[in-house]
Amino acid sequence: MTPTDAPGTTDTTASTRTDTRWHLAGDWFDTCKCNIPCPCAFAQPPTYGDCDGILAWHIREGNYGDVRLDGLNVVLLGSFTGNIWTGEHTDPFAAVFLDERADESQRAALGAIFGGQAGGWPAQLGEMLGAEMRGMDFVPIEFSLADDLASWSVEIPGKVRASAEALSGPTTPKGARVQLHNPPGAEVGPGQIATWGRSTADRADAFGFQWDHAGRSSKHYPFDWSGPDE
Template sequence: MTENAAIPRWHVTGDWFDACKCDIPCPCTFAQAPTYGDCDGVLAWHIREGRYGDVPLDGLNVLMIGSFVGNVWEGGHSEPRAAVFMDERADEAQREALERVFGGRAGGWPAEFVRMLDPEMRGLEYAPVTVTVDDDLAGWSTEVPGRVEARVEALGGPTTRAGERAQSTGLPGSETGPGQVVTWGRALSYRAEAFGFDLDRRNTSSKHITFDWSGPD
């Protein structure tokens, strides 16, 4: 039996966001090279609803620290590195499901993203990962206590009306796949000190994008 034949039907929906080194707006979302030619940042996923076969995944979180040089969408990038924290609340079956889905071994969009980025994995750890997204998208944040933290507020300005959000559609470079909407934000701060990463930045780009994935293909 092939590995794909052993993969059950699965479906997850939720929130993804990053906080990265780029100026606002992050050029990567437009399939361009990063502002400074290289990028680093924190990426977070919150599963609102999800199942992997009979295994429920509702409410679980995943966080990644990453860096690379060049344009990932053109395939000419280099030095891709990543480290992952997964939600310690997950039981054994949920952990296997999270590792298969987010590691790209269960097909769907994550498999395409992993193949494209092809990162050097510096480590994976189960930890208390928190991800918070305001219902009105006024802000979002994530934390692994003492290791990683990112705090973001929605991007606004003098012509932004109350409750409005700066958003884009038809994204040339959506990290969560086609057909999603990006909400732009300002990373008030993000930091990471884990697995050889040592990041500490303020007032940089951030974006929130929903995800809706399923597999196997």
């Protein structure tokens, strides 16, 4: 997935070097069309055979060479049919939103990392998905996450709204989180822990994506990436 391939966008990665050392750590979550728990986390086909969803990243701390990226956000809209983890998927489409607060050098860095040119996990995931980009935009992104992982949300006014509450039930201890260790299909890469949630909002209306799902699967992961690959 390459944001700079999107129609009508400018090439924000032209001035970046693919051998620049970088590191990002933060929080990721999604809301999607699937029932709880989303089968994608188990490397299985989507509940209904196809899926569309909202993916959101908040960078707690990060750098691309000397460029600091702390506090910036990224949102992706995506859709596909079939199992992405086995390569048996079709019709993958995506659109990317980058934080409008980023200055020119930060925009170039985010474009290089999330576009895959800087290597690391985003490059691996992008190569596996092979999604066709519908567009990219720099927008205000409001991201929130409860310290105890009780809830999470992201909003791009007029375009995207995703929120969820941590999954619970009659046998879940109060304040405990329903989690999955070593998921076989983690969108943030290996070695992280999924915290399951139920979406309270999952709405998109941008770049030809349009849906309104609620009450379905959501999950939170921390992420910790670096690149380029050795």
